[in-house]
Amino acid sequence: MPSPTPQQPARTKGEVKVWLTAAGLTLGLIMISGLLLLIAINGLSVFWPDRVAVYTIKEGDKETRIAGSLVKTQQRRKPDGSFVSEHSIFTGNKDAYNLAFRFINDSDIVNQTDAKGIYVAERMEYGDAIFTPVALQLGDGKKVPGEDAAFASEFARLVKEGNERREEILRIEKHEIGDINARMKRLEIRSRKEDVKAEIAKEQALYQTLADQAQKLRTAQTADKLIYKLASGEERSQNVGDILHFYQPNDIGVFDQFIVFLQAIWEFLMAEPREANTEGGIFPAIFGTFVMTVLMAVMVTPFGIIAAIYLREYARQGFLVQVVRICVNNLAGVPSIVFGVFGLGFFVYGVGGFIDGGVQYPLAPNWWFAAGFGALACIGLAVYLSTHNRTAIPTQQKRQKFLQKVEGVLWISSVFLVIITVARCPYFGGFFSDSLPTPTFGTGGILWASLTLALMTLPVVIVATEEALVAVPRGVREAALACGASKWQTIQRIVLPSALPGVMTGVILAMARGAGEVAPLMITGVVKLAPSLPLDLSWPFIHAERKFMHLGFHIFDLGFQSPDSEGAKPMVFATTLLLILLVVALNLAAIKIRARLRKRYQASAF
Numbered sequence: 001m002p003s004p005t006p007q008q009p010a011r012t013k014g015e016v017k018v019w020l021t022a023a024g025l026t027l028g029l030i031m032i033s034g035l036l037l038l039i040a041i042n043g044l045s046v047f048w049p050d051r052v053a054v055y056t057i058k059e060g061d062k063e064t065r066i067a068g069s070l071v072k073t074q075q076r077r078k079p080d081g082s083f084v085s086e087h088s089i090f091t092g093n094k095d096a097y098n099l100a101f102r103f104i105n106d107s108d109i110v111n112q113t114d115a116k117g118i119y120v121a122e123r124m125e126y127g128d129a130i131f132t133p134v135a136l137q138l139g140d141g142k143k144v145p146g147e148d149a150a151f152a153s154e155f156a157r158l159v160k161e162g163n164e165r166r167e168e169i170l171r172i173e174k175h176e177i178g179d180i181n182a183r184m185k186r187l188e189i190r191s192r193k194e195d196v197k198a199e200i201a202k203e204q205a206l207y208q209t210l211a212d213q214a215q216k217l218r219t220a221q222t223a224d225k226l227i228y229k230l231a232s233g234e235e236r237s238q239n240v241g242d243i244l245h246f247y248q249p250n251d252i253g254v255f256d257q258f259i260v261f262l263q264a265i266w267e268f269l270m271a272e273p274r275e276a277n278t279e280g281g282i283f284p285a286i287f288g289t290f291v292m293t294v295l296m297a298v299m300v301t302p303f304g305i306i307a308a309i310y311l312r313e314y315a316r317q318g319f320l321v322q323v324v325r326i327c328v329n330n331l332a333g334v335p336s337i338v339f340g341v342f343g344l345g346f347f348v349y350g351v352g353g354f355i356d357g358g359v360q361y362p363l364a365p366n367w368w369f370a371a372g373f374g375a376l377a378c379i380g381l382a383v384y385l386s387t388h389n390r391t392a393i394p395t396q397q398k399r400q401k402f403l404q405k406v407e408g409v410l411w412i413s414s415v416f417l418v419i420i421t422v423a424r425c426p427y428f429g430g431f432f433s434d435s436l437p438t439p440t441f442g443t444g445g446i447l448w449a450s451l452t453l454a455l456m457t458l459p460v461v462i463v464a465t466e467e468a469l470v471a472v473p474r475g476v477r478e479a480a481l482a483c484g485a486s487k488w489q490t491i492q493r494i495v496l497p498s499a500l501p502g503v504m505t506g507v508i509l510a511m512a513r514g515a516g517e518v519a520p521l522m523i524t525g526v527v528k529l530a531p532s533l534p535l536d537l538s539w540p541f542i543h544a545e546r547k548f549m550h551l552g553f554h555i556f557d558l559g560f561q562s563p564d565s566e567g568a569k570p571m572v573f574a575t576t577l578l579l580i581l582l583v584v585a586l587n588l589a590a591i592k593i594r595a596r597l598r599k600r601y602q603a604s605a606f
Contacts, residue, residue: 043577046570047264056111067231092128121246131228139223162241189434288548293515300454304461332459340520343452352441358430375417382410444525446534447544457510468502504594518552526550551579
């Protein structure tokens with residue numbers, strides 16, 4: 001008799017959907033990891049010193065030689081429909097070839113060799129130079145041949161001296177002469193009202209002294225010459241003072257390659273951009289992105305918390321509050337460029353113009369004093385009602401509700417009157433009216449860009465804070481009220497601290513969105529190249545009116561506005577990787593703070 005088959009366990013209802021959900025999550029993580037890996041490989045490969053080969057190329061009836069490193073090999077369709085292998089070779093020497101990249105068909109390459117003694121040098125202009133050295137022509141008349149054993153050490157010494165002189169020139173022109181220009185600008189404004197000719201003459205004399213000192217250093221930068229030969233046999237000359245650093249890619253080992261790799265990354269992080277942002281570093285963009293993101297978070301957090309506390313704890317839950325919540329949720333879906341246009345009109349032209357030049361259409365003095373006294377009266381009455389309108393007698397409930405409505409009307413009226421009093425003040429002529437027509441705050445700057453992004457991310461913080469307040473257990477509130485705490489004391493000392501981890505979640509989401517936005521910044525303060533940082537050691541140290549650079553806009557500029565698209569592609573990947581790392585670092589810092597708050601206030605559900 002056959003043995004009974006064991007009964008198969010019944011499949012749990014919904015198990016297939018669970019596995020489908022897990023598969024979707026896994027696929028999403030694989031896609032994100034693949035994208036990050038692609039960006040990291042393409043971004044970091046920019047800084048690795050590739051070997052340089054010498055190619056013999058057939059061009060018609062003659063052969064030419066070029067030196068360069070292979071970037072990629074791709075298939076290109078010919079007019080007859082067939083395919084041919086095409087090599088993209090980085091040749092550098094833009095001053096000689098006009099382009100830094102060259103595309104060569106595989107069939108046109110006659111020979112390829114790895115030659116020793118080839119140098120790769122990064123220059124202040126025209127990008128990298130790939131060459132074989134011929135000699136060093138020193139300023140004192142001496143000549144060091146390229147075959148000399150002391151050539152490399154002498155070349156390194158001259159490059160180091162040139163870098164030190166360049167830093168000294170930058171210090172003089174950017175800091176000392178920059179401070180003089182700032183003082184001269186202030187003296188020029190003062191000269192419209194008083195005689196400051198003596199002070200101007202003193203500053204001009206100091207300026208001339210520093211300018212002469214910088215000119216001597218610039219002359220010294222051109223004293224030593226490097227004579228080198230291209231792979232084609234052409235000899236050229238280069239000022240050693242214009243060379244930043246050099247290495248020999250075919251003569252160094254893996255360890256030295258790694259050192260060159262780290263030096264290139266350090267320069268990319270700490271130097272200023274050059275050559276239409278395709279060369280040099282991106283430190284101003286990193287600094288501008290960091291400052292703008294932190295400033296945005298500082299601005300949006302208190303306003304978002306205050307709005308959420310009022311909507312959840314104080315506002316009467318009814319039709320009007322529901323409409324407000326719908327509007328807040330809809331604001332989260334408004335395109336970012338719309339916020340940028342609003343920021344340009346309200347913050348830049350409106351508030352900025354008011355700060356610069358004062359009131360454009362002031363009230364008559366009598367009406368202004370009336371508005372001011374009306375505002376003070378409304379505030380006083382509202383404060384009086386809020387402190388004295390406290391009764392628990394049932395017969396006076398209607399009177400209390402009426403007084404609460406009166407108090408609300410008084411607060412709204414006081415806000416309206418305060419705005420009129422400030423915005424239409426006939427006695428305010430602006431803080432920077434002497435500088436007009438040149439605007440100070442009436443143009444794009446990091447302050448207005450941060451405020452615009454704070455307004456854009458405000459709905460995220462409000463919604464997250466409301467959800468965090470709702471998640472605080474009701475028993476905690478009732479216990480605080482039972483102990484004699486007022487409603488505000490309960491919110492301040494019990495509810496809000498317990499909801500802070502949830503609030504930090506909203507701030508993290510706001511920072512993640514705001515740090516990567518570009519469209520609003522393009523019309524509220526971001527620029528292609530900012531000569532000065534918004535924070536420096538010059539008084540008043542914080543310059544909220546200055547324009548700034550941003551990593552997101554830098555990526556856009558490199559990818560779509562660069563004159564050398566092939567040369568810009570690696571920099572696009574490197575900058576994108578850095579932007580991702582910066583956003584991750586800021587989010588990790590916020591997550592660390594949230595974890596500490598969650599550990600401290602275990603009562604919260606977040």
